[in-house]
Amino acid sequence: xxxxxxxxxxxxxxxxxxxxxxxxxxxxxxxxxxxxxxxxxxxxxxxxxxxxxxxxxxxxxxxxxxxxxxxxxxxxxxxxxxxxxxxxxxxxxxxxxxxxxxxxxxxxxxxxxxxxxxxxxxxxxxxxxxxxxxxxxxxxxxxxxxxxxxxxxxxxxxxxxxxxxxxxxxxxxxxxxxxxxxxxxxxxxxxxxxxxxxxxxxxxxxxxxxxxxxxxxxxxxxxxxxxxxxxxxxxxxxxxxxxxxxxxxxxxxxxxxxxxxxxxxxxxxxxxxxxxxxxxxxxxxxxxxxxxxxxxxxxxxxxxx
Amino acid sequence: xxxxxxxxxxxxxxxxxxxxxxxxxxxxxxxxxxxxxxxxxxxxxxxxxxxxxxxxxxxxxxxxxxxxxxxxxxxxxxxxxxxxxxxxxxxxxxxxxxxxxxxxxxxxxxxxxxxxxxxxxxxxxxxxxxxxxxxxxxxxxxxxxxxxxxxxxxxxxxxxxxxxxxxxxxxxxxxxxxxxxxxxxxxxxxxxxxxxxxxxxxxxxxxxxxxxxxxxxxxxxxxxxxxxxxxxxxxxxxxxxxxxxxxxxxxxxxxxxxxxxxxxxxxxxxxxxxxxxxxxxxxxxxxxxxxxxxxxxxxxxxxxx
Numbered sequence: 001x002x003x004x005x006x007x008x009x010x011x012x013x014x015x016x017x018x019x020x021x022x023x024x025x026x027x028x029x030x031x032x033x034x035x036x037x038x039x040x041x042x043x044x045x046x047x048x049x050x051x052x053x054x055x056x057x058x059x060x061x062x063x064x065x066x067x068x069x070x071x072x073x074x075x076x077x078x079x080x081x082x083x084x085x086x087x088x089x090x091x092x093x094x095x096x097x098x099x100x101x102x103x104x105x106x107x108x109x110x111x112x113x114x115x116x117x118x119x120x121x122x123x124x125x126x127x128x129x130x131x132x133x134x135x136x137x138x139x140x141x142x143x144x145x146x147x148x149x150x151x152x153x154x155x156x157x158x159x160x161x162x163x164x165x166x167x168x169x170x171x172x173x174x175x176x177x178x179x180x181x182x183x184x185x186x187x188x189x190x191x192x193x194x195x196x197x198x199x200x201x202x203x204x205x206x207x208x209x210x211x212x213x214x215x216x217x218x219x220x221x222x223x224x225x226x227x228x229x230x231x232x233x234x235x236x237x238x239x240x241x242x243x244x245x246x247x248x249x250x251x252x253x254x255x256x257x258x259x260x261x262x263x264x265x266x267x268x269x270x271x272x273x274x275x276x277x278x279x280x281x282x283x284x285x286x287x288x289x290x291x292x293x294x295x296x297x298x299x300x301x302x303x304x305x
Numbered sequence: 306x307x308x309x310x311x312x313x314x315x316x317x318x319x320x321x322x323x324x325x326x327x328x329x330x331x332x333x334x335x336x337x338x339x340x341x342x343x344x345x346x347x348x349x350x351x352x353x354x355x356x357x358x359x360x361x362x363x364x365x366x367x368x369x370x371x372x373x374x375x376x377x378x379x380x381x382x383x384x385x386x387x388x389x390x391x392x393x394x395x396x397x398x399x400x401x402x403x404x405x406x407x408x409x410x411x412x413x414x415x416x417x418x419x420x421x422x423x424x425x426x427x428x429x430x431x432x433x434x435x436x437x438x439x440x441x442x443x444x445x446x447x448x449x450x451x452x453x454x455x456x457x458x459x460x461x462x463x464x465x466x467x468x469x470x471x472x473x474x475x476x477x478x479x480x481x482x483x484x485x486x487x488x489x490x491x492x493x494x495x496x497x498x499x500x501x502x503x504x505x506x507x508x509x510x511x512x513x514x515x516x517x518x519x520x521x522x523x524x525x526x527x528x529x530x531x532x533x534x535x536x537x538x539x540x541x542x543x544x545x546x547x548x549x550x551x552x553x554x555x556x557x558x559x560x561x562x563x564x565x566x567x568x569x570x571x572x573x574x575x576x577x578x579x580x581x582x583x584x585x586x587x588x589x590x591x592x593x594x595x596x597x598x599x600x601x602x603x604x605x606x607x608x609x610x
Contacts, residue, residue: 026451029407196404197414200468203361204418205391218408 033222036298043294049287053280057103066094068101069252077270087272089262098254099276105255106236107284109170113235114228116174121181122224126212128182129189140186143179151176159247166249169242173235184227188220195219222299229292233285240281256281310476310508311337311360316369318352318359329355331532333369334590335598337476342502342509344523344540346516346555352532353512354399357478360510361394362387373476392422395469399481401461405453411464412449415439418471438467442497459490463497470501476508483518491515495522516559520544525596528552530575534590538597548599548609551575580605 027035037043061068066084072092080087086095128139155172162168189212192198198215206214217224236256242248243257244264251258256277263273318330329352337343345353359366362378371378378390398404405414412435416425425431436446442463453461462482469477479498483491495518501507513519519526520540527537528551536549547553554575561567580588580602588600593609601609 024455026455028410028452029454196398196400197406199358199363200396200398200404200465201406201417202363203391203394203396204468204472205388205421206417210421214409215406219406221408 033295033298037294040294040297042290043298046287046290046294049283050291053103053284053287054107057100057107060100061097061104064094064097066097068093068097068254077266077273079270080272086276087270089259089273090266090270095259095273095276098259099256099280102254102256102259102277103280103284105166105249105253106239106257106281107232109166109173109239109255110232110235110288112170113173113177114231116170117178117181117231118224118228120174120178121227122185122217124178125182125185126189126217126220129186130193130208130212130216132190136186140183143182146176147179149176155242156245156247159242164247164250166253169239169247169249172242173238177231177235181224181227181231184223185220188223189216192216192219222295226292226296226299229288229295233288236281236284236288308339309336310339310374311510312370312372312375313337313360314370314372316356316359316371317367318355318364319367328532330359333532333534335527335534335537337508337510340502340506340508341524342511342522344519344526345510345512345529346514346519346526347529349514351529353514353529354480356529357396357480357510357512361396361478362390363396388422392418392472393475395472395474395477397462397465397469397477397479397482400485401458401465402485404465405461407453410450410452411435411439411456414453414464415449415467415471417468422472424472434471438471441470441501442467457490458486459493462486462490462494466494466497466501470505473505474507476510478510478512480512481514482511484513484515491518498522516555528555533600534598535600536598542594542597546597548593548597549601550579 070093072088075084075088075092076090078084078088078092084094084096086099089095089098124139124143128136154175158172158175159168162171193211193216195215198211201211201215239248239255240257240260243255243261248258248261249255259277260274260281263270263275263277267274313336314334316330316333317328320327320329331352333356335343345356347353355364358364360371360378366379369379373390373394378394382390405411409417412432415435415438416431419425419431419434425434432449435449439446439448444460444463444467448456448460453464456464462485465482482498483494486494498509499522502509509522511519511522523540525538526540526543528535528543528549530551536543536547536552538546543552544556547556550573554573557571557573560570581604582588582602586602588602590598590600591606592598593601593606599605599609
């Protein structure tokens with residue numbers, strides 16, 4: 001090592017610009033989070049499950065020989081076979097097709113409830129948190145009052161007043177569902193509105209709408225997204241629960257909830273009528289919950305390396 | 306140096322909390338001359354930052370006036386008038402990690418002022434201006450499309466400076482711009498600020514608690530204690546001839562890398578009872594020498610001058 005002659009060394013070219021150079025590839029926080037999400041195996045399994053269920057819900061009924069509402073009493077209560085993969089129900093309808101039609105409705109209810117919660121919750125929560133003071137006080141007390149009324153009672157009352165159907169169920173679930181989202185958004189806004197980048201924008205003369213939608217909401221997006229993902233399975237489950245009370249979607253429409261509740265009396269003789277819809281409720285809830293947890297971990301800035 | 310850019314008259318900022326009123330800034334009056342740097346020092350929680358934020362209207366002042374070029378900044382103003390003030394007065398923040406929105410690219414952060422004030426007509430012009438500003442603060446053009454988390458503290462602080470410069474301000478409030486940086490980078494940022502001052506004829510209000518750094522950058526220095534200004538003098542005068550006991554106490558706390566000096570350094574404590582206030586007597590801010598103001602009693606005033 002000592003024998004290297006000095007004349008073999010050459011000074012590196014000094015370039016002022018190089019000192020500030022960053023050689024790492026540019027990554028936005030979203031891309032960074034996605035990388036971390038992808039390395040989370042359980043969450044990826046959840047995501048694959050959700051995608052598969054959605055694809056099946058869209059395409060399976062289209063390509064099936066059977067129709068979800070056509071009855072065939074000669075073929076009632078058949079166990080799973082080559083013709084009917086999941087068996088048939090008491091009116092001879094193919095459970096495989098009905099499961100995927102039910103998936104459409106269950107997932108639609110879940111997603112629609114989550115989106116409505118998102119809209120109302122984000123607007124309510126961000127106004128409440130940003131304005132603060134008396135506005136905040138009044139808005140949060142209204143939410144508290146709604147929260148204090150047993151939601152089931154409210155849902156049942158609404159179902160009595162409104163016509164029976166899909167949209168009534170969604171509205172009934174949103175009427176209390178948005179409060180959770182509003183509280184989370186408010187908490188985030190309270191925390192973010194005193195951040196120096198928000199103050200900096202304010203000193204530049206930004207309007208409230210700019211502060212909210214350019215600075216605060218994008219930074220609260222992580223928690224909003226996680227809450228939304230976790231709302232979907234809750235809504236699916238609530239719908240199933242309402243079906244047991246006879247408040248589900250009207251026949252011949254099928255949701256996983258109504259199918260499970262129809263299948264329950266026949267549990268001892270024809271267990272597949274309950275097992276398939278109930279199984280899919282479980283799998284879907286598992287998928288959304290795992291994805292929600294994965295998102296939470298991926299978006300948590302404290303876990304950034 | 307004789308033209309007053311900013312006159313602060315009896316500025317008060319009181320916060321009402323459940324445990325009573327906090328007088329963060331209490332009856333503050335001083336002037337800032339065009340092209341100078343006024344340093345503001347004092348212990349944590351004495352109201353330095355609040356003063357800065359009240360001047361720029363981040364807080365609505367409880368009482369008092371802030372005149373910028375003879376015009377009051379506070380009070381009811383049209384949006385147009387406010388935007389005008391926002392362009393002339395800018396702020397550099399303390400924490401370079403919190404003062405840049407993590408979801409925006411550097412280009413968008415720097416161009417925020419351009420967007421709000423519609424200073425760039427085309428996208429090309431906007432980008433060009435961003436590149437100019439990046440070069441002004443010694444960063445690469447290629448940095449424009451990166452995100453704040455990819456930069457070091459010193460680089461981020463320079464991005465913050467570039468954002469403030471984007472609207473061509475006359476007056477910049479620097480709220481402890483270097484206290485979150487390590488020492489080698491502090492000098493870099495302070496020198497950049499000095500250069501910019503020379504180039505663009507900026508006026509600074511430099512808030513800090515590092516006395517040596519303040520002496521280096523300031524023309525005049527104000528010392529704050531519990532929401533009040535206790536002494537205001539040209540930088541050299543304040544260091545050579547401190548009059549107020551609190552200023553003496555502060556100066557006696559500066560460590561020097563000299564073991565002989567350190568062994569003999571006596572740290573003086575400030576005890577407000579030394580003023581020997583008579584009943585009903587209040588301290589007043591008096592000019593004892595041209596340009597040298599001290600908060601003192603009648604008796605002290607006679608002794609000083």
